[in-house]
Amino acid sequence: MSPVTVGIIGIFFLFLLLALRMQIGFSMALVGFLGFTVLCSLEASFSIMGMVAFKTGTAYSLTVIPLFILMGQFANHSRMGMEIYETVYRWLGFLPGGLAMATTGACAGFAAISGSSLATAATMGMVALPEMKRFKYDDSLATGCIAAGGTLGILIPPSTVLIIYGILTEQPIATLFIAGVLPGLLLSGLFLTTIYAMTKYKPSLGPPGPRFTMKEKIYSLKGTWSLLALFLLVIGGLYTGWFTPTEAAGVGAFGAFFITIIKGRLNRDNLRESLTETVKTTAMVFVILIGANIFGYFLTVSQIPDQLSTWIGELGLNRYVVMSMLIFAFIILGCFMEGLAIMVLTIPIVYPMVMAMGFDPIWFGIIITLTMEMSLITPPVGINVFIISGVAKDVPMYTIFRGILPFWFAMLACIILLVIFPHIALFLPTSMG
Amino acid sequence: MKRKQLGSSFQAWVYWISKALNSFASIILFFMMLLTIADVFLRKVFSQSILGTVEVTEFMMVILLFFAVTQTEILDGHVKVDLIMSQFGERTKTVTDMVIQFVCFLLFGLFTWSTLVYAARMRASGEVSQDLWLPVYPFIYVVALGCALLALSLLIKSFMAFMRMDKS
Numbered sequence: 001m002s003p004v005t006v007g008i009i010g011i012f013f014l015f016l017l018l019a020l021r022m023q024i025g026f027s028m029a030l031v032g033f034l035g036f037t038v039l040c041s042l043e044a045s046f047s048i049m050g051m052v053a054f055k056t057g058t059a060y061s062l063t064v065i066p067l068f069i070l071m072g073q074f075a076n077h078s079r080m081g082m083e084i085y086e087t088v089y090r091w092l093g094f095l096p097g098g099l100a101m102a103t104t105g106a107c108a109g110f111a112a113i114s115g116s117s118l119a120t121a122a123t124m125g126m127v128a129l130p131e132m133k134r135f136k137y138d139d140s141l142a143t144g145c146i147a148a149g150g151t152l153g154i155l156i157p158p159s160t161v162l163i164i165y166g167i168l169t170e171q172p173i174a175t176l177f178i179a180g181v182l183p184g185l186l187l188s189g190l191f192l193t194t195i196y197a198m199t200k201y202k203p204s205l206g207p208p209g210p211r212f213t214m215k216e217k218i219y220s221l222k223g224t225w226s227l228l229a230l231f232l233l234v235i236g237g238l239y240t241g242w243f244t245p246t247e248a249a250g251v252g253a254f255g256a257f258f259i260t261i262i263k264g265r266l267n268r269d270n271l272r273e274s275l276t277e278t279v280k281t282t283a284m285v286f287v288i289l290i291g292a293n294i295f296g297y298f299l300t301v302s303q304i305p306d307q308l309s310t311w312i313g314e315l316g317l318n319r320y321v322v323m324s325m326l327i328f329a330f331i332i333l334g335c336f337m338e339g340l341a342i343m344v345l346t347i348p349i350v351y352p353m354v355m356a357m358g359f360d361p362i363w364f365g366i367i368i369t370l371t372m373e374m375s376l377i378t379p380p381v382g383i384n385v386f387i388i389s390g391v392a393k394d395v396p397m398y399t400i401f402r403g404i405l406p407f408w409f410a411m412l413a414c415i416i417l418l419v420i421f422p423h424i425a426l427f428l429p430t431s432m433g
Numbered sequence: 434m435k436r437k438q439l440g441s442s443f444q445a446w447v448y449w450i451s452k453a454l455n456s457f458a459s460i461i462l463f464f465m466m467l468l469t470i471a472d473v474f475l476r477k478v479f480s481q482s483i484l485g486t487v488e489v490t491e492f493m494m495v496i497l498l499f500f501a502v503t504q505t506e507i508l509d510g511h512v513k514v515d516l517i518m519s520q521f522g523e524r525t526k527t528v529t530d531m532v533i534q535f536v537c538f539l540l541f542g543l544f545t546w547s548t549l550v551y552a553a554r555m556r557a558s559g560e561v562s563q564d565l566w567l568p569v570y571p572f573i574y575v576v577a578l579g580c581a582l583l584a585l586s587l588l589i590k591s592f593m594a595f596m597r598m599d600k601s
Binding site for chain 1: 455456458459460462463465466467469470472473477487490491492494495497498499501502504505506508510511512513514515516517518526529530533536537540541543544547548549550551572573576580
């Protein structure tokens with residue numbers, strides 16, 4: 001059997017195990033171990049296995065993961081999400097569809113301290129949904145804008161997805177974070193435009209909220225300036241090269257911890273909860289990374305990534321045709337699997353091919369992240385939708401999915417814009433210190 | 434009946450240990466944050482960094498991770514793809530769970546074994562860390578301990594699925 005055949009059998013076997021509900025990290029480790037044994041030797045495979053767990057656990061560059069997750073956890077417990085919403089609400093609420101716009105804005109703001117889309121959606125669901133209900137917003141718009149806005153969590157830095165992409169492809173995390181800023185703003189803008197267009201077309205979807213005086217607007221910044229300062233310190237520090245990613249993450253976590261203390265919202269319970277939640281997510285992510293690492297050894301000796309890249313090259317297709325097919329495939333996979341799983345499974349296979357076609361690695365990271373965002377809201381497995389339906393128990397799932405559709409198209413538009421103008425993602429990184 | 438009692442006290446032990454280790458992991462995480470911020474502060478303000486921050490952070494990371502990995506499994510925190518099996522009946526699900534989790538138990542048994550071999554090799558070579566000259570091998574034993582406990586929790590899961598099957 002040729003290595004490529006073994007590789008293909010291995011990939012099929014992996015999908016079978018996943019379908020049988022084996023933990024993703026475990027199944028990648030198992031298939032990687034068996035495949036490497038077949039292609040090399042049991043001895044080599046055994047010694048890789050012994051080393052990989054320790055080596056992955058002690059990689060200094062990976063310590064950003066728990067620290068950035070911790071930052072988001074403290075941000076959750078400080079109830080900063082509520083304050084961001086309050087601020088944006090006062091500034092935008094009076095517009096037609098203004099509450100939905102405020103929700104999107106607040107999602108973007110919360111995303112700037114949290115690297116998780118789920119946390120962003122859950123927080124905003126609790127804060128913004130009751131308010132939109134009070135002003136008789138259409139259920140589909142209200143739930144749709146939160147589910148979609150929540151996905152900004154992984155595009156606007158800090159972002160767990162970008163960290164993992166950086167680890168899998170050996171790209172600098174700082175650069176990826178900076179590259180996410182402008183596309184994040186662009187996507188937020190597209191969401192706002194979508195809401196504006198929808199309420200213009202059908203005003204009953206989102207009636208205007210109350211108007212506030214300038215004084216009240218300015219006053220509302222009181223609760224949010226600390227958050228803005230923290231974001232500027234962390235991301236600015238990364239941009240200017242003043243901090244390494246781990247340092248930035250440490251500063252961010254401590255800053256969020258400190259803000260929670262001065263706001264008087266830290267107690268034993270939520271400190272413990274922040275820590276245990278972080279530890280749990282960290283263990284989950286690292287187990288997947290360890291599995292991906294072992295699987296990666298197997299993939300490399302199977303020569304599949306190289307062969308695929310050569311094969312696509314020989315087809316002589318235009319590279320943008322190939323990229324469109326890839327994006328399409330990611331979107332389809334996203335309907336059935338979670339973003340993190342898709343990434344660890346596919347990046348090692350397609351990344352060499354994408355690089356051979358001459359695409360920019362940082363830009364590709366942003367594109368992948370956007371498709372991961374879509375995967376969070378597409379049926380049948382759209383995690384953000386599940387979260388929102390947990391908060392809005394009276395709204396049927398179908399209504400939420402219908403509400404998401406316009407935002408889904410906004411995301412697609414964002415991807416297309418990024419393919420046409422890669423500079424949206426690459427402008428800031430090229431000017432980094 | 435007696436066998437069942439023995440089984441459940443075994444389970445109670447494994448769960449208790451993993452919970453205790455998990456709490457310890459949380460504390461380590463907190464100190465990791467403090468160490469990072471202290472090092473950054475001292476370096477940026479007094480241009481004086483703490484010796485060995487990088488390696489201590491790495492060692493803390495490995496403890497955090499492998500002390501937390503079992504509790505995460507017990508809480509079903511390791512991501513699975515649910516879509517396909519959720520279409521099947523309860524009995525099919527129970528049977529596949531039993532088999533799959535038993536395979537996972539074997540996998541982590543293997544992880545434990547291979548890590549122990551690696552730890553013994555590193556111990557014999559006497560490798561130490563760069564700045565503080567801490568021996569590296571104890572931390573590899575931490576990995577082995579984490580994997581072993583995880584393996585036991587997976588065995589319990591498989592066994593619990595078996596008991597459910599017995600009942601139905």
